[in-house]
Amino acid sequence: MLQMATKDEIRQFYHEEYTAKEIPDYITGNIHRREFAFDRIGKGPRDRYHQFNQLKYLERVIKAKMPYAAYSSVALYDNPTKREGWESAEFIVDVDAKDNPLRTCNCKEGMVCPHCLYEAKEIILHISDNLQEMGFKDIHYVYSGRGYHLRCQDKELMHSDSNIRSEIVNYIIAAQVPELEEGLQHFILPFGYSKVYTDWFKYTINHLQKDKLYPGLNRKLKLDVMKHKEQINQGQWGIVRGQIRPTRYDKLLVKIANLQQGLCDTKVSVDTKRILRLPSSLHYKVSMKCMAIKNIETFDPFSKAVPRFVDEKE
Numbered sequence: 001m002l003q004m005a006t007k008d009e010i011r012q013f014y015h016e017e018y019t020a021k022e023i024p025d026y027i028t029g030n031i032h033r034r035e036f037a038f039d040r041i042g043k044g045p046r047d048r049y050h051q052f053n054q055l056k057y058l059e060r061v062i063k064a065k066m067p068y069a070a071y072s073s074v075a076l077y078d079n080p081t082k083r084e085g086w087e088s089a090e091f092i093v094d095v096d097a098k099d100n101p102l103r104t105c106n107c108k109e110g111m112v113c114p115h116c117l118y119e120a121k122e123i124i125l126h127i128s129d130n131l132q133e134m135g136f137k138d139i140h141y142v143y144s145g146r147g148y149h150l151r152c153q154d155k156e157l158m159h160s161d162s163n164i165r166s167e168i169v170n171y172i173i174a175a176q177v178p179e180l181e182e183g184l185q186h187f188i189l190p191f192g193y194s195k196v197y198t199d200w201f202k203y204t205i206n207h208l209q210k211d212k213l214y215p216g217l218n219r220k221l222k223l224d225v226m227k228h229k230e231q232i233n234q235g236q237w238g239i240v241r242g243q244i245r246p247t248r249y250d251k252l253l254v255k256i257a258n259l260q261q262g263l264c265d266t267k268v269s270v271d272t273k274r275i276l277r278l279p280s281s282l283h284y285k286v287s288m289k290c291m292a293i294k295n296i297e298t299f300d301p302f303s304k305a306v307p308r309f310v311d312e313k314e
């Protein structure tokens with residue numbers, strides 16, 4: 001499992017198994033306003049700017065091209081073939097299991113396993129909670145093949161620009177230290193962004209591994225903070241601050257926020273013209289299906305997103 005598909009297997013998938021019926025309504029409902037793109041040689045989506053007025057034409061083209069990957073824009077345009085007349089775009093959070101800085105498995109770089117895929121789901125659910133706390137409700141999930149996409153379609157967010165999206169994504173993953181009044185740094189409020197930040201902080205601390213390196217977090221500071229895990233889990237920030245010294249504590253807050261910045265691909269969230277892997281298509285690098293998720297709580301990629309050619313091999 002999770003091996004790269006051969007050209008023959010890709011062909012088999014699109015021949016025997018592919019159906020555009022698995023593309024969710026929120027894409028088929030405005031299909032003519034989206035840009036579609038294909039990766040035909042395994043080197044990225046270079047075949048771009050396609051428009052389809054009907055689902056059956058899209059299906060026909062996908063089955064004929066048998067692409068390494070298929071994509072559709074998160075944006076709606078008047079003219080998708082030129083990406084002109086931008087009307088709105090879904091707000092996306094992209095959590096890729098292989099890029100999660102806090103995964104606790106032993107996967108080699110670029111690889112994924114059931115454990116880190118599970119952790120990717122935990123992260124997308126945590127992010128989703130934070131987005132819902134902000135009042136956003138129209139949220140859909142997609143299993144990307146190697147992680148999860150959250151697609152938010154609340155109207156005000158659909159029409160927002162990159163600056164607002166950037167603020168929102170940094171908020172929901174706690175990528176910045178909360179700004180508190182001088183001298184109050186150690187006192188973190190139990191609501192709003194302070195809560196978002198402290199909840200992620202606890203998650204981060206609880207996922208740090210003794211013998212793993214983390215970008216920007218030196219070993220000594222990491223071991224120091226790991227010693228105070230229990231106190232942090234209990235919210236005793238003042239005590240921790242005193243014990244590891246205020247200046248190091250302040251530094252730690254920044255380092256942890258920086259780590260959290262890597263929980264999702266923020267470039268995807270900010271980009272209002274992004275193309276995103278099309279649910280129903282194959283992620284050939286791991287031989288799994290990218291698919292819309294009905295119930296994320298119970299979703300298990302290994303029972304739902306495995307193409308037939310993989311089942312037949314085992």
Ligand SMILES: [Zn+2]
Binds near residue numbers: 107111112116
């Ligand atoms: Zn893993």
